Amino acid sequence: MTLDQLEIGKKSKIIAVHGQGSLRDRLLDMGLTPRTEVIIRKTAPLGDPIELTLRGYQLTLRLEDAKNIEIEDAS
Amino acid sequence: MIFALVGNQNSGKTTLFNQLTGSNQHVGNFPGVTVESKTGEIRGHKGVSVVDLPGIYSLSPYTSEEIVTRDFVMKQHPDGIINIVDATNIERNLYLSIQLIELNIPMVIALNMMDEIRSNAGSIDIALMQKELGVPIVPISASKNEGITELINVAVKTVETRQYPKRQDFCTGAPHRTIHAISHMIEDHAELIRIPPKFVATKIIEGDQPLLKALQLTETEIISIENSIKEMENSLQTDRKAAIADMRYLFIDRLCSETVVKPLESKQHIRTEKIDRILTNKYLAIPIFLIMMGIIFWLTFGVIGGFLSDLLGNAITGFSDIVKSGLEAVRVNAVMVSLIIDGVFAGVGSVLTFIPTIVVLFFFLSLMEDSGYIARVAFVMDKLLRKIGLSGRSFVPMLIGFGCTVPAIMATRTLPSERDRKITIFLTPFMSCSAKLPIYGMFTLAFFPNHRVWVMLFLYLLGILLAIISGLIFTKTVYRGNPAPFIMELPNYRLPSVKSVALLLWDKAKDFLTRAFTVIFIASLIIWVLQTFDLRFNVVAGSAESMLAGIGRFIAPVFQPLGFSDWKASTALITGFMAKEAVISTLAVLTGTNSSNLPQALGQIFTPLAALSYLVFTLIYSPCVAAISTIRREMHSSIAALGVVLFQTAAAWLAAFVVYRLGLLLI
Incomplete structure (x- = not known):
């Protein structure tokens, strides 16, 4: 599944960041590498973007871009 | 060192x-x-x-x-x-x-x-x-x-002691072999640009084009580098960029598991979550932001800033009167007294009184930025800004634009896409900068003393509205395409350090003082000369026969349809191009008054409706010289800078025209 489908408050692990270009480079630099744990904290008041926690900090990105992030199925 | x-x-x-x-x-x-x-x-x-x-x-x-x-x-x-x-x-x-x-x-x-x-x-x-x-x-x-x-x-x-890092090698596995192989190949080239080969090799694997070009490798060398990277990709079953990022984070994960005992959820983070439950709440976030901006404006322009500015204004007028009687007592030449009192004191003085307001505004802006709130504003506003083809990050430079256009335009450097950057630079001048405050302050005092905050709020909102309209026009015509991705850290809320805020305020105050005593000082002197003498440099009896009056009268007809045709009004707009504060100092010099008598003097030049039209025009017309030169520098284009001048001035004329004509119909 992809990150945009993860329920708020559930944990999962990153498998891979797909897509290409500077956005993907930036996501990798920010620590979205395989096996990294992520939790979605909340969505912005207007429904997009989302806020997630990884490696002990908070990051925000858009749902559209979260579709490129493959994660393990939440159990 | x-x-x-x-x-x-x-x-x-x-x-x-x-x-x-x-x-x-x-x-x-x-x-x-x-x-x-x-x-x-x-x-x-x-x-x-x-x-x-x-x-x-x-x-x-x-x-x-x-x-x-x-x-x-x-x-x-x-x-x-x-x-x-x-x-x-x-x-x-x-x-x-x-x-x-x-x-x-x-x-x-x-x-x-x-x-x-x-x-x-x-x-x-x-x-x-x-x-x-x-x-x-x-x-x-x-x-x-x-x-x-x-x-x-x-x-x-x-x-x-020339202590260089003792370790250079943070690589493991397949990338390790590739990094070493490439670093041997490019060793000589890397030494020429004085960067360690291992660093260069890693960056090249990551796909760093500028660095690859700087090495000036031969075609065969590039091909063999490409081959060894492909080999690495095949053996790792992943691409080059991900391979290197993964390698670095693997090293870091191992290092941290050995050396770091992570605290449980930190107090700072728990506090941040609590604050965010309110500030980025689904229903409260936007109302809270608007209320907060409202309170900031009210405090800046009404309570604190306004009060301190009045105090300072009275002090300067008092000081000017003392100097004037002193000079007259020792029988200094009347022209000289006029130069000092009507030129320097009236001009520089009327601008100086606004230092408290500007410092207070920057105080609140820096609190918002240093506390971490501005990142939340970008988070909350991203979807709205996307409607005009921008991202939430463009919100930050625009907010700074309410302080000063110059740092706001420089802040657009944090934007990841050139397209977003250009649009943001074009839209920022619509955010009413703090140098226009003296104009609003003086005019609302003179014409709308009971509705000062409302008139100012109207002006600020009008600027924002016009920015939205222009943004839509830009992104539907010249700058089509998708808004840049939006990835941003949301830092924990922190109390800004007193020292940082104090230093920033001191910086702003110093900057403003420097301008008051350089640009405004010179502008005041030039205006005084132009209004005291006629073309043959004879002292004129009243400024109506002066050189300045001639220039002002020449362009005044342009403003006839906007309701203000007095040459003093149009002259002040010219000097306002140097620095917006100069509009008020010019009006003070031209009417021969000081800041406490200026409101009455303005009443003889403008009707209340014409004053409103004048305010709308000053809100939008061409940014000051400093802002324009920043735009030129940041966009590397004189044409773009000229474009901003013409676009803003045309928009200002139209907006003022609509306001004045609508007003005439309604009254």
């Missing part, structure tokens, strides 16, 4: 810079590029300076601001690097550190926010981490001024 201060955004870099240098800072340009930098001498160490570089997450360039930092450490060859690392966010911060270490420049890590780690029962084995990384590490707390002296001593000693 020059140190580069490098670190992630939100790592406390500016706070550390202020602690290292005190108020001993100056703004200059980076050598070779026209980007502003802050340099300061380290306290107690003559000849040792530190350069504050824009925050970055990696040495791979992404925004134009990050390129500045990368170019500085790679091309200017600083004597040493002070790398600030946020200990509460250590993994992502070390990702930059190990790249910096690979540059093989004497370096020290300042491990910041150690107080937060300790108070949350966490710990870091500094001795072991130091050994693993091969560079000295000094635990500090920049905001509490702890460990700074030791940091300075260690940093200076590291450079003096």
Whole structure:
């Protein structure tokens, strides 16, 4: 599944960041590498973007871009 | 001895810079590029300076601001690097550190926010981490001024004893072999540009085109490099960029599992979550933001700023009267007295009274920025800004635009896409800058004394509305395409340090004072000359026969349809082009009054409706010279800068025309 489908408050692990270009480079630099744990904290008041926690900090990105992030199925 | 201060955004870099240098800072340009930098001498160490570089997450360039930092450490060859690392966010911060270490420049890590780690029962084995990384590490707390002296001593000693990083190799597995193979191939080329081969090899595998070009490799060399990268990709079943990022984070994960005892959820983070439950709440977020801006305006223009400005205005008028009677008592020539009182005191004085308002406005803007709230505003507003084809990050420069257009345009460097950057630069002048406050302040006092805050709010909102309309026009015509991606850290809320805020306010006040005594001073003198003499340089009886009146009368017909045809009004608009504050000082000089009598004098030039139309025109017409030269510099285009001047002035004329004509119909 992809990150945009993860329920708020559930944990999962990153498998891979797909897509290409500077956005993907930036996501990798920010620590979205395989096996990294992520939790979605909340969505912005207007429904997009989302806020997630990884490696002990908070990051925000858009749902559209979260579709490129493959994660393990939440159990 | 020059140190580069490098670190992630939100790592406390500016706070550390202020602690290292005190108020001993100056703004200059980076050598070779026209980007502003802050340099300061380290306290107690003559000849040792530190350069504050824009925050970055990696040495791979992404925004134009990050390129500045990368170019500085790679091309200017600083004597040493002070790398600030946020200990509460250590993994992502070390990702930059190990790249910096690979540059093989004497370096020290300042491990910041150690107080937060300790108070949350966490710990870091500094001795072991130091050994693993091969560079000295000094635990500090920049905001509490702890460990700074030791940091300075260690940093200076590291450079003096030429202590290079002891470890260069953070690679394992398949990337390791490839990095070594490529680094042998390019060794000679890398030495020519004075960058360590291992660093260059890693960057080339990551796909760093500028660096690859700088090496000037032959076609065959490039092909064989490409082949060994492909081989690595095949054996790892992943692509080059992911392989390197994964390799670095694997090293960091292992290092941290050995050295870092992570605190349980920190108090600061729990507090942040609590605050965010309200400030980014689904229903409350936008109302709270609007109310907060409302309160800030009310405090800035009404309660605090307005009150202090009145006090200062009275003091200046009193002082001017004393000087005038003093000069007359010793029978100084009447023309000279007029120069000092009607030129300098009236001009500079009427602008000086607005220092308190401007300082108060910047106080609130810097609180919003340093506390971490502005990042939330971008988070909340992203979807709305996307409707006009921008991202939430463009909101930050625009908010700064309410302070001053010049830093706002410079702040667009943090935007990752050129397209977003250009549109944001075009829209920022619509955000009413604080230099226009004297104009609003004086006119609302004269014409709408009971509705001052409402008229000002109307002006600010009108500017925003016009920005939205223009944004839609731009993104539907010239700048089509998708808004840039929006990835941003949401830092924990922190109380801004008193010192940082105080230094910033001092900076702004100093800047404003400098302008008052240079640009405004000269403008006041020129205006005084133009209005005191006629073309043959005879002293005129009244300013109506002066040279200035001639110029003003020449362009006045343009403003006839807007309701203000008096030559004094049009002349003030010309000087306002130099600096917006000059509109008021010019009107003061031309009407021969000081700031306390100016409201009555204005009543004879404008009807209330014409005054409103005049305010709308000054709100939107061409930005001042300083802003225009910044636009030209940032966009590398004189045509773009000229475009802004013409576009804004045309929009101003139209808007004022609509307001005046509508007003006539309604009244």
